[in-house]
Each structure stands twice: as structure tokens, then as C-alpha cells.
Amino acid sequence: MKVNILRRETRDKEPYWESFIYNGPEDNSVAGLLDYINYNDDIRNDKGEKTTRIDWECSCIQGICGACAMIVNDKPVLACEAFLRDIEGEEITLRPLSKFPVIHDLVVERPMHEILTDNNVFIGEYSPAENRDFQQDYNAAKCLKCGLCIEVCPKYTDGRMFYGAPFANDCYLVAARNEQKAGEIAEIYEKHFKSECAYDLACEKICPMGIKFTASMKKLNSIKRGDGDRSF
Amino acid sequence: MDALIIGSGIAGMACAVRLARHGIHVTLISPSLSEHSESVMAAGGINAMLTENDEGDSVESHVQDTLKGGSYIGGEEAVRGLCGHGEEIIRFLESIGTVFSVDGEGRPSRRAFGGQSHKRTYYCGASTGKQIVSALVMETRRFEAAGMITRRLKYSFHSGLIKDGICYGALLFNLERSRLEAFFSDFTVIATGGQNALFGKTTGSTMCDGYAAGRLFMQGADLKNLEFIQYHPTTLETPQKKMLISEAVRGEGGRLFYLENGERVYFMEDKYGEKGNLMTRDIVSREIYGCGKDVFLDISFLDGQTIDERLPEVRDLCMKYRGIDIKKEPIPVTPSVHFFMGGLAVHLNHETSILNLFAVGECASMYHGANRLGGNSLLSAMYSGFVAADEISGRYSHRKYPDFSTYMENERKILNKDYDSRSSFPVFYIRDLLSVTMNDDLGIVRDEKNLKKGRKKTDYYLSVADKLRYDRSVSQYTNYSLKAMLTLAGATLKAAEERRESRGAHYRSDYNETKDEYAYATLVSYINGDYSVRLDRENIYES
Ligand SMILES: Cc1cc2nc3c(=O)[nH]c(=O)nc-3n(C[C@H](O)[C@H](O)[C@H](O)COP(=O)(O)OP(=O)(O)OC[C@H]3O[C@@H](n4cnc5c(N)ncnc54)[C@H](O)[C@@H]3O)c2cc1C
Ligand code: SF4
Ligand code: FES
Numbered sequence: 001m002k003v004n005i006l007r008r009e010t011r012d013k014e015p016y017w018e019s020f021i022y023n024g025p026e027d028n029s030v031a032g033l034l035d036y037i038n039y040n041d042d043i044r045n046d047k048g049e050k051t052t053r054i055d056w057e058c059s060c061i062q063g064i065c066g067a068c069a070m071i072v073n074d075k076p077v078l079a080c081e082a083f084l085r086d087i088e089g090e091e092i093t094l095r096p097l098s099k100f101p102v103i104h105d106l107v108v109e110r111p112m113h114e115i116l117t118d119n120n121v122f123i124g125e126y127s128p129a130e131n132r133d134f135q136q137d138y139n140a141a142k143c144l145k146c147g148l149c150i151e152v153c154p155k156y157t158d159g160r161m162f163y164g165a166p167f168a169n170d171c172y173l174v175a176a177r178n179e180q181k182a183g184e185i186a187e188i189y190e191k192h193f194k195s196e197c198a199y200d201l202a203c204e205k206i207c208p209m210g211i212k213f214t215a216s217m218k219k220l221n222s223i224k225r226g227d228g229d230r231s232f
Numbered sequence: 233m234d235a236l237i238i239g240s241g242i243a244g245m246a247c248a249v250r251l252a253r254h255g256i257h258v259t260l261i262s263p264s265l266s267e268h269s270e271s272v273m274a275a276g277g278i279n280a281m282l283t284e285n286d287e288g289d290s291v292e293s294h295v296q297d298t299l300k301g302g303s304y305i306g307g308e309e310a311v312r313g314l315c316g317h318g319e320e321i322i323r324f325l326e327s328i329g330t331v332f333s334v335d336g337e338g339r340p341s342r343r344a345f346g347g348q349s350h351k352r353t354y355y356c357g358a359s360t361g362k363q364i365v366s367a368l369v370m371e372t373r374r375f376e377a378a379g380m381i382t383r384r385l386k387y388s389f390h391s392g393l394i395k396d397g398i399c400y401g402a403l404l405f406n407l408e409r410s411r412l413e414a415f416f417s418d419f420t421v422i423a424t425g426g427q428n429a430l431f432g433k434t435t436g437s438t439m440c441d442g443y444a445a446g447r448l449f450m451q452g453a454d455l456k457n458l459e460f461i462q463y464h465p466t467t468l469e470t471p472q473k474k475m476l477i478s479e480a481v482r483g484e485g486g487r488l489f490y491l492e493n494g495e496r497v498y499f500m501e502d503k504y505g506e507k508g509n510l511m512t513r514d515i516v517s518r519e520i521y522g523c524g525k526d527v528f529l530d531i532s533f534l535d536g537q538t539i540d541e542r543l544p545e546v547r548d549l550c551m552k553y554r555g556i557d558i559k560k561e562p563i564p565v566t567p568s569v570h571f572f573m574g575g576l577a578v579h580l581n582h583e584t585s586i587l588n589l590f591a592v593g594e595c596a597s598m599y600h601g602a603n604r605l606g607g608n609s610l611l612s613a614m615y616s617g618f619v620a621a622d623e624i625s626g627r628y629s630h631r632k633y634p635d636f637s638t639y640m641e642n643e644r645k646i647l648n649k650d651y652d653s654r655s656s657f658p659v660f661y662i663r664d665l666l667s668v669t670m671n672d673d674l675g676i677v678r679d680e681k682n683l684k685k686g687r688k689k690t691d692y693y694l695s696v697a698d699k700l701r702y703d704r705s706v707s708q709y710t711n712y713s714l715k716a717m718l719t720l721a722g723a724t725l726k727a728a729e730e731r732r733e734s735r736g737a738h739y740r741s742d743y744n745e746t747k748d749e750y751a752y753a754t755l756v757s758y759i760n761g762d763y764s765v766r767l768d769r770e771n772i773y774e775s
Contacts, residue, residue: 110265120371138331
């Protein structure tokens with residue numbers, strides 16, 4: 001199988017394509033494929049030239065940490081959960097997520113944590129609303145900050161104004177746990193999410209954790225409208 | 233006053249937020265986000281004795297279960313501290329928004345876990361670790377916004393800035409700029425998790441490699457109880473890792489068997505009776521290993537609906553990673569390294585043998601003795617972070633740092649020199665050989681011959697480590713971490729060799745009985761390039 005990878009040496013260098021030939025197990029995941037190519041005394045590209053090892057991030061290798069998010073054949077996926085058996089055709093193309101700065105090869109810098117910190121999206125003093133929706137809280141707190149939802153979002157560009165689904169998700173978590181802060185959070189959410197959101201919901205479809213943003217958004221919208229539905 | 237914390241899993245973050253609450257500024261270091269730490273993988277739960285636990289349960293009972301599970305070398309005072317703070321920790325976790333599963337009255341639910349006399353494992357669905365991490369990340373963010381915690385990503389530990397037995401911070405490797413940078417600090421806390429990478433494929437995270445413990449050992453820190461390594465009996469092997477198959481499968485009636493002449497042999501039931509499949513982790517692991525056959529775990533006889541309701545994660549994992557339908561076919565299982573009871577030796581306040589250097593979480597050896605009870609490690613990750621923070625908050629700042637410029641210059645030169653060496657073996661190659669050696673010679677069942685053989689091999693790898701071809705195309709961290717990992721591996725083999733008895737997770741076929749004379753923790757020091765092993769008969773690390 002031919003593997004085409006969009007590589008980059010450092011932030012300030014231009015990206016370039018390099019191809020490899022993969023002859024490893026057919027039941028491997030894309031993460032396994034990367035390990036297979038990297039684990040050789042010398043790593044050579046499809047032209048037989050010596051080259052550098054491919055940099056990518058991983059930790060859990062079972063779809064629960066989000067480190068390995070990348071684009072495989074134009075589809076944003078977790079590489080450890082994407083299997084070669086599901087790939088159509090004889091070629092596979094790997095690219096880093098496109099909405100974030102690339103640090104090296106397939107490794108990107110995700111800005112979600114800074115955005116959330118800069119906007120004070122934290123609980124502070126815990127005073128949850130009565131009738132909490134534990135299931136929705138549980139699901140929302142499963143967010144990996146992997147960025148797959150941002151990759152498919154038609155509105156997210158550089159993270160300066162519109163912050164994307166993980167932002168709305170954490171806004172919900174704060175509003176659910178600190179009634180006093182709910183109003184303030186709903187304002188930030190309105191400014192940096194709701195006012196721009198195209199309700200395309202590609203985010204919800206791609207999320208590997210199956211997080212239901214619509215349910216969180218509904219709650220936050222109701223706070224903003226002040227229609228009294230404050231149950232979480 | 234300030235503190236430097238290396239590692240941002242549950243232990244590192246627990247320590248950071250507690251220090252920030254004490255008004256102490258923290259720099260929190262990790263190569264990547266907390267979401268990528270091993271802590272997110274913990275599924276089952278966290279043990280605690282709460283006022284609402286069953287009648288008859290008590291802190292004392294949790295203490296006794298923990299001491300017994302650890303074959304009585306876990307340190308009684310330490311264990312009392314741990315179990316005595318269970319309620320405080322669960323309440324704290326609730327108060328920062330951890331979404332515990334709740335009962336009909338909105339109170340956190342409990343489940344039963346192995347080795348415990350009462351039901352005291354609190355849980356968050358099937359992702360307890362992840363839910364705790366999410367809550368701690370948000371609490372950390374609160375103090376980041378207030379300027380009390382500064383997170384620095386893309387940094388890995390290189391070495392301690394240590395002089396005359398005192399730590400003044402750490403030399404860190406900037407992964408993006410590929411350079412060493414000194415971070416001075418009044419107090420340094422190591423929270424880098426277990427040493428999975430010594431064994432290659434395990435149930436845990438690829439981020440945990442034991443490097444920090446190995447390097448600090450070479451710089452004078454004592455290590456403790458390295459020989460105690462917990463195997464999980466039932467994991468599913470994939471090309472890249474061994475995935476934990478929850479004990480819940482056996483809890484629901486799952487049966488272990490192997491095939492002989494086409495017939496199923498239910499070896500656990502044959503040997504231990506009806507409840508054979510539910511024996512403790514170490515016994516099941518040993519039996520699977522001992523039978524020398526491919527072993528399977530069958531749950532297909534349960535009706536599909538029960539499987540969907542009670543074992544959905546196991547069902548999905550087997551289907552996704554191996555295409556196995558557990559409703560129709562048995563699961564091939566193999567034991568795997570899962571948890572490290574050993575690590576940096578720490579006193580009750582979590583300070584190592586080096587002044588102002590602390591260790592918390594799985595990289596520190598405390599509480600679990602010769603074997604850990606499921607659910608106690610999350611509790612100890614939280615508790616140890618708090619203990620270290622409280623100790624630090626009562627100390628004074630020295631604010632006078634010795635001159636480390638020569639040391640730093642030397643270390644920079646060593647890194648660069650390593651690149652000039654010419655050998656046909658890249659570092660990757662030796663790392664792989666190391667994991668084969670550790671699995672073969674320090675496996676579930678050990679003996680003198682193999683342990684010696686293993687050490688001979690690690691000695692050899694160490695002797696060539698300086699001559700290896702350092703690979704410019706991987707992170708320099710991957711290159712420079714090798715030597716300390718090999719040293720840690722050597723120390724582990726030596727500790728296992730010196731413990732001439734069987735206790736907890738350490739099983740010797742040539743000494744298969746527990747002996748009173750070994751009822752102490754093992755300590756290892758690094759003296760003039762050699763390992764010095766002794767038993768802690770004076771209990772110096774229990775004070
Ligand atoms: C599959 C699985 C299931 C588990 N289930 C349970 C359970 O149900 N209950 C329970 O109590 N325990 C469980 N455990 C054990 C528990 O998860 C761990 O013991 C605990 O999370 C360890 O936390 P920690 O903070 O010490 O380390 P980790 O979470 O491993 O964090 C280590 C941190 O250090 C960083 N780091 C590593 N090396 C370096 C370096 N060289 N330089 C800088 N930073 C570094 C990492 O990036 C990470 O941020 C389970 C473990 C596994 C693998
Ligand atoms: S919401 Fe889902 S897709 Fe988006 S970052 Fe979180 S886990 Fe990833
Ligand atoms: S490595 Fe954790 S999601 Fe892929």
C-alpha cells in the first residue's frame with residue numbers, strides 16, 4: 001500500500017509530500033501503520049531514499065485520549081481507531097489537522113485550552129442547579145479536546161472570534177455547575193459561539209465520544225433567553 | 233515561594249491545585265495535554281470509605297484490606313493516612329464538578345472491587361479517570377486564569393538540578409526547540425506515572441516510560457519495591473498494545489478455558505472450584521501463564537441483551553479492534569503488565585531521599601506494598617498530590633540557587649556528542665530488545681537463572697548505549713532517555729533477584745513461599761554505577 005504523508009520540519013518551514021510503501025499487517029490501524037513505517041533501522045521513502053521518522057502523537061492507542069487526531073484520506077479521525085481494512089483503494093493519505101498550527105509532521109498545537117483559560121471558562125465556586133442532567137454532564141465531560149469537530153466546522157477559521165464546539169461544551173459544564181456564573185458564561189458563549197454557529201452539526205456527527213452538543217446548546221440558549229428553563 | 237511539577241496527570245494536577253489554594257505559584261510541565269495522560273484510561277473507580285458506605289464498613293476495614301492486599305509491606309501509617317482521607321477526596325472531587333454515577337437519591341454510587349471486604353469503589357460510568365481529569369483540568373484552569381499555575385506544554389524532564397543532596401529545580405528539554413532549559417524552583421515534584429515503556433506493550437499509556445525515576449536514581453534518589461509489578465490477567469492483544477478486558481466479564485460469569493484435543497479445559501474451575509474464574513489478578517495471571525496455551529474468556533452464553541446492558545465497552549472494544557463478536561465467540565486473552573507498585577522511594581510527606589524533591593502518583597512507591605487493590609491507585613494519586621502540597625506549603629523558600637552552569641554546559645555537550653556516534657543500531661532497536669528482555673526474564677513467574685540472564689543483557693545494552701547511533705529524526709528525548717531506562721530496568725531485575733521469596737505480585741518458582749525475614753520494602757541505591765539493594769528494616773521510608 002502506498003502511503004502519502006503531508007510533512008513539515010518546523011512551524012516556519014513549508015510543508016511537503018512524501019510517500020512510503022507499507023507492507024505490514026492488513027488488520028493494522030493507521031496508528032499501527034505509522035509505527036510500522038517508523039520502526040526500521042533506516043527509514044526510506046518510496047524512492048528508496050533515506051529519510052526522517054514521521055512525527056505523530058499518541059498515548060492511549062485505544063481512542064480515549066484524542067492525541068492521534070489527524071486527517072486520513074480527507075476524513076478527520078483518531079488514527080488509532082481508523083483501520084486499514086476500511087480504507088478503499090490502494091493508497092492512503094495522511095495530513096495533520098488543518099485548522100491548527102502544525103509543529104512537526106502530523107503534530108499540531110491545539111489552542112482550546114488557552115482559549116478556555118483566557119475566557120475564564122472554569123467553575124469557580126461549585127453550586128450546581130437542582131435537577132442536574134447527570135447523563136449530559138457525563139457526556140460533555142468526556143470531551144478529548146481532540147479537535148476533530150473543529151476540523152469539520154464550516155465556521156471555525158483561526159480561533160480568534162469563533163471558538164468551536166469544545167468551547168460550547170465546556171461553557172455548558174460551567175453553567176451546569178455554577179448557577180451564579182451561568183449568566184456570565186452564557187454571554188461569552190453567545191459572543192464566541194452561538195452568534196456565528198451555522199448549526200451545520202457536522203461536529204456532532206464526527207465526535208468520537210458521541211457528545212450531543214445540541215442538548216448543551218439548548219440549555220445555554222435558554223439561560224441566555226432567560227426563559228426560566230434552568231434545569232441541568 | 234514556588235514549585236515545579238513535572239507531569240500533569242491526576243497526581244500532578246491534584247498537587248498543583250492544592251498548592252495554588254495554599255497561595256504557592258506552580259509551573260506545571262508536561263509534553264502534552266492532561267487529556268493525554270494515562271489517568272484518563274482508568275475505568276473502574278476510586279476507593280473510599282464515606283459515611284454513607286455500608287454498615288460495618290470503616291476506615292479501619294479499608295486500611296486492613298489495603299495492607300493485606302499489599303502483603304503487609306505497604307506501610308501502616310501511610311495507608312492509614314490514605315484511607316482516612318477517602319471521604320475528603322471524594323467530596324473535593326464532587327466540589328470541582330466530577331460527574332460521579334449516582335443512585336436514585338443523587339448520591340455517588342459504589343461498586344464492589346476485588347480484594348475488598350466491602351463495596352467502596354466510587355465510579356463515573358465507565359470512565360472514572362477521564363471524568364476526574366476533566367474536572368481537575370477545569371480547576372487547574374481556574375488557577376491558570378488567576379496566574380497561580382503556569383502550564384508549560386512541549387517540555388520533557390531531562391534531569392534534576394541537584395547539589396549536595398538538595399534539589400533546586402530541573403533541567404527540561406524543550407521538545408519544540410530541541411534544547412535544554414533550566415527551571416529553578418524551591419520545590420520540585422515528579423508526577424510522571426509508571427514505567428510502562430520498559431515492557432513495550434502494556435495496558436497503559438505510551439507516555440509513561442520511567443525515564444524520570446531512572447534518571448533521578450542515577451542522580452542519587454533511592455528507588456523502592458521495583459520488583460512488584462501488577463499483571464492484569466485478561467487483556468486483548470492488538471498489534472500495538474494490550475487492551476484491558478474488564479474484570480466485569482468474569483464478574484458476570486465469564487469462563488476461562490484453553491483447548492486440548494479440540495475440547496475446552498476450564499482450568500481455573502478445575503483447580504479452584506466454581507469460583508475459580510474470580511480468583512485474584514496475580515493467581516489468574518500465573519495460571520494463564522503456567523498453562524502455556526492460548527487462553528480464551530467466554531461470555532457468549534449470556535443473552536445478548538445482558539451483554540448490551542452490562543458489558544457494552546467490552547463488546548465495542550473487541551469488535552472495533554479485533555472484529556470479535558463477544559455474543560458469539562470467546563475472547564482470546566493474555567496477561568499484561570498493568571501497574572507498578574514500585575518507583576521513587578518517598579517518606580510519609582512524599583519527599584524523596586533528595587531534599588526538596590518530591591514524588592507523587594504512580595511514579596512514587598507508597599501505600600500499595602507488594603500488590604495494589606483496584607481503585608486504590610486513583611485514590612493514592614489524589615492523596616499523594618495533596619500530601620506533597622501540604623508539606624511544601626509549610627516549608628520555607630531558600631531562593632538561593634547554586635551555580636549549575638558547568639553542569640548544564642556538560643549535559644548540552646553530551647546531547648550533541650551523542651549525535652556524532654557511529655553505530656548501525658538506532659536507539660529504537662535497543663528499546664525493543666529491552667522490552668523483550670523484561671517480558672522474558674522478569675515475567676509473571678521468575679527465577680534466579682532468568683533474572684541473572686536479564687541483568688546480563690541490560691548490562692550489555694548499557695555498555696553499548698553510549699556508542700549507539702543517535703537518530704536525528706526522532707525527538708532527542710527518545711535518544712537521551714534510553715540510558716536511564718536501561719538503568720531502571722537493571723535495578724528492577726536486581727531487586728527481583730534479591731527478593732528470594734514470593735510475595736504479592738512477585739512470584740519466584742525457585743522460592744515459592746513468603747518468608748518473614750523479607751517482610752520489608754526493598755530499597756535500591758545507585759552507587760558508583762552499581763545497584764545496591766537492601767531491605768528497609770529500619771522503616772526509614774515509613775517516617
Ligand atoms: C487501562 C487502565 C485502567 C486503570 N483503571 C484504574 C481504576 O479503575 N482505578 C484506579 O484506581 N486506577 C486505575 N488505573 C491506574 C491509574 O490510572 C494510574 O495509576 C493513575 O492514573 C496514575 O496517575 P499519575 O498522575 O501518577 O500518572 P499519569 O496519569 O500517567 O500522568 C503522568 C504525566 O507525566 C507526564 N510525563 C511522563 N513522562 C514525562 C517526562 N519524562 N517529562 C515530563 N512529563 C512526563 C505525562 O505526560 C503525564 O502528564 C488504571 C490504569 C490503566 C492503564
Ligand atoms: S467535542 Fe468531540 S470531536 Fe470535539 S474535541 Fe471534544 S471529543 Fe473531540
Ligand atoms: S492514541 Fe489516544 S486516541 Fe489515539
